[in-house]
Amino acid sequence: xxxxxxxxxxxxxxxxxxxxxxxxxxxALNILHESIRNxxxxxxxxxxxxxxxxxxxxxxxxxxxxxxxQSDLIATQAAQTGMLxxxxxxxxxxxxxxxxxxxxxxxxxxxxxxxxxxxxxLAYFILxxxxxxxxxxxxxAAVYNIFAYVLLIVFLMILPRMTDxxxxxxxxxxxxxxxxxxxxxxxxFYPAVIGWILLFVWIFTLKxxxxxxxxKQLFNE
Amino acid sequence: xxxxFKKVTFLFAMLVVSQTSFAQDNxxxxxxxxxxxxxxxxxxxxxxxxxxxxxxxxxxxLDRKISKLEKK
Numbered sequence: 498x499x500x501x502x503x504x505x506x507x508x509x510x511x512x513x514x515x516x517x518x519x520x521x522x523x524x525a526l527n528i529l530h531e532s533i534r535n536x537x538x539x540x541x542x543x544x545x546x547x548x549x550x551x552x553x554x555x556x557x558x559x560x561x562x563x564x565x566x567q568s569d570l571i572a573t574q575a576a577q578t579g580m581l582x583x584x585x586x587x588x589x590x591x592x593x594x595x596x597x598x599x600x601x602x603x604x605x606x607x608x609x610x611x612x613x614x615x616x617x618x619l620a621y622f623i624l625x626x627x628x629x630x631x632x633x634x635x636x637x638a639a640v641y642n643i644f645a646y647v648l649l650i651v652f653l654m655i656l657p658r659m660t661d662x663x664x665x666x667x668x669x670x671x672x673x674x675x676x677x678x679x680x681x682x683x684x685x686f687y688p689a690v691i692g693w694i695l696l697f698v699w700i701f702t703l704k705x706x707x708x709x710x711x712x713k714q715l716f717n718e
Numbered sequence: 719x720x721x722x723f724k725k726v727t728f729l730f731a732m733l734v735v736s737q738t739s740f741a742q743d744n745x746x747x748x749x750x751x752x753x754x755x756x757x758x759x760x761x762x763x764x765x766x767x768x769x770x771x772x773x774x775x776x777x778x779x780l781d782r783k784i785s786k787l788e789k790k
Contacts, residue, residue: 525747
């Protein structure tokens with residue numbers, strides 16, 4: 498129980514997000530209306546994705562220096578959990594776009610960048626699947642994973658900011674952090690980000706523990 | 719002189735038009751006030767809380783199962 502305290506915090510913070518996210522008043526803004534509350538759910542998905550993919554990157558670098566296969570296992574599971582968060586982020590963003598911009602998908606640098614990022618990580622799994630030998634697979638995948646995270650930064654953080662974009666916080670648009678995010682919203686948004694990140698980290702650790710058990714069983718047989 | 723008069727009138731006309739378009743900004747933004755007045759937003763909050771607590775409970779269950787396996 499001692500090492501599980503952060504899981505309780507994760508559940509409490511997300512529960513706070515669900516309750517306060519709907520109850521606390523939000524600024525009345527054109528186009529957004531009540532949909533501004535999506536900020537508590539859509540944006541944390543991407544924060545969670547970036548955090549967990551960073552863990553994946555870190556484990557890949559660790560694998561390259563120590564050649565411990567456990568690091569490779571953790572990196573894979575982190576990449577998978579990151580894709581779960583990213584997929585949810587894409588879908589929720591698409592729904593939000595439909596009711597504010599008028600289309601499920603627009604050819605916007607931020608949206609396309611997010612989609613390309615997902616494809617880059619999809620290729621990571623395909624690359625893994627195509628190599629049979631364990632050490633070789635781990636090494637090549639680790640190198641690719643480092644490139645993948647660099648490309649993620651480029652496609653999600655840099656390119657959308659250099660051109661025009663509909664998405665808030667890009668291409669000269671103010672992010673929600675500017676005048677839209679009043680103090681009420683901050684009281685929900687910051688806990689939401691931490692809560693969702695912790696929740697996805699929890700799912701990720703469960704996946705890692707499960708895979709380690711599976712591996713152990715494989716060697717015992 | 720006539721030209722200046724035209725320009726000034728035009729300027730004022732534009733100012734008036736822009737005033738009304740600014741006035742539209744916040745007064746008429748549709749929010750779910752009905753949902754809050756009737757209190758039915760609590761229903762949504764309750765449903766979301768149940769779903770989330772269900773997922774959290776499921777994660778706790780998985781966590782315990784894995785812990786049990788790890789002890790073996």
